[in-house]
Amino acid sequence: MREFSYEEVEAATGGFAAKNLVxxxxxxxxxxxxxxxxxxGGGGRRRVKGVVAIKKASHAQGEAKLANEIAVLAAAGGMDGVVNLVGVVVAPAGAGGRKxxxxxxxxxxxxxxxxDLLHRSPKPPPxxxxxxxxxxxxxxxxxxxxxxxxxxxRDVKSANILLGRDGRARLADFSLAVKVPAADDDDDSRAPDDAAGPAPAGTIGYLDPCYTEPGRLGPESDVFSFGVVLLELVSGxxxxxxxxSPSSIVAWAVPLVAAGMARQVLDGRIAAPRCPKAxxxxxxxxxxxxxxxxEFVERRPAMADVVAELHGALESAGWPRRRRAHGLAGTLYRRVVSWGASHLHVRRSKIECTEHSGSEGSCAQPDHPCSNPLASCSNENILE
Structure with a gap:
């Protein structure tokens, strides 16, 4: 992990100028x-010049959260689907930042x-x-x-899911993340109710209502937040x-799905799926x-099961999935992407939602009458 000087970062951002604020x-x-x-990798590391994002705390509490984020990302070690850590900056005494x-x-x-893709883009994704x-x-x-x-x-939400030029999504903002010991197979992975831990935190709307005290923190809290993201993705x-009314997406969508009216949940800005597979x-x-x-924690699936279901959904519809670039090819790709990033502001609205725009057209007999599986989705009890 590279350590950058405060001076080079300050110069690269134009003194943290507003024009570079993203x-x-x-x-x-x-x-x-x-x-x-x-x-x-290995002994062949070379210095390349590329576009990066620099996160700077605005107060002392923010510095503590940023230190936590650095530690978590460093431990993640370039994990797929997680934003990559490039390095850190430490301000010495006498620098423009706080010592x-x-x-x-x-x-x-x-x-x-x-x-932004779901709520601000002029062309919603297919x-x-x-x-x-x-x-x-x-x-x-x-x-x-x-x-x-x-x-x-602890803060899985659409604003913390970032999209790269390679088309893949990555999870970001680990300022609230917590490390917990892995549980035995016969354990429920949650800490005992009297265990010490951080106070519940997250974003309203995505926050697990069962996470009401430190001892209730477990993977199930992220599962709930991810489920909210899924509802947001499907409904827009x-x-x-x-x-x-109701203001909560969970309280609005879940009863509709349970009542066999799932089509009312679909994002009306784009055409509903036109063939049985879709x-x-x-x-x-x-x-x-x-x-x-x-609302029952024990009924929530493990993320491994969620991955299997989503992968099955993508494959069953015949929708292709782009591949990640790895190794030397990935490095060269990212270098090209970095050099072109200065032109993104004028091109972004044209490219961010175009992928798979015609994928559903490949379904056989799109106008063939068929039963509607969206009218028969089963569901759990709703959160009030």
Whole structure:
């Protein structure tokens, strides 16, 4: 992991100028910069110049959360589906930043967040693209839960799912993540109710209602949040909409699915699936989402089961999935992507939603009358 000097990062961001600001949250801000850093493996590491994202805390509490994020990402070690850690910055005495201040340098995700893609893009993504994104994120969460120690993200949401130029989705923002010991096979993986731990945290709308005290934290909390993301992907609706009744996406969508009216949940901005295979694939995604957001923790599936279902949905519909670039080819690809990132602002709206735009057209006999699997999705009890 490369350690960058405060001076080179300050220069690369134009003194953390507003024109380079790409994101801002309650704990800090993210800036775009072009830096030289190591690429390649073993003894063949070379310095390449590429576009990166630099996360800078805005206050002392933010610095503690950023330090936690750096530790978690360093331990993840380039895990598929997780945003890559490039390096860190430590401000020495006398530098422009606070003494000892640390900043996070990570890969720059050129196509923004899933939240923006769903709620701000002029062209909403088609069904194959949505399932593909869901599978990318599900695999990342599964890997985090399978590690030793396992990692509970605690803030899985569409704004923390970033999209790269390679078309793949990656999970980001590990400021609230917690490491917990892996449990025995016959354990439920949650800490005892009286165990010490961080206070419940997350984002309203995505936060597991069963996570009410430190001892209740477990992988099931991430499963619930991921289920909310699935509902958001399928419906295109905001997770909390004060202008709707009910305002919660869970309280709105789950009863409709349980009543056999799943079609009313589908994003009306794009055409409903037009053939049996596509209908069954989307129905399968909704069924998984319903299980994930069950108010009964023990009924929620493990992320390994979620991955299997989403992979099955994608394959059963005949929707292709793009491959990740690895090794030397991946390094060269990322270098080309980095050099072209300065042109993204004028091209992004044209490229971010075009993948698989004609995939559903390949279904045999799209107008053939058939039973609607979206009308028969089973579901768990709803959250009130």
């Amino acid at each position: 994101g801002k949250g309650s704990h800090g801000s993210v800036y775009m910069a072009r830096l030289r850093y190591g690429a390649g 000892g201040e640390r900043m996070l340098v990570m890969e720059y995700m050129a196509n923004g967040s899933l939240h 069904w194959p693209r949505r399932v593909e994104i869901a599978l990318d994120v599900a695999e990342a969460v599964r890997a985090l839960h399978a590690g030793e120690p396992r990692v509970i993200h 609706r905001k997770v909390m909409d004060v202008n709707a 209908e069954r694939a989307v129905a399968r995604v909704l069924a998984v989402a319903a299980r994930c957001v069950s």
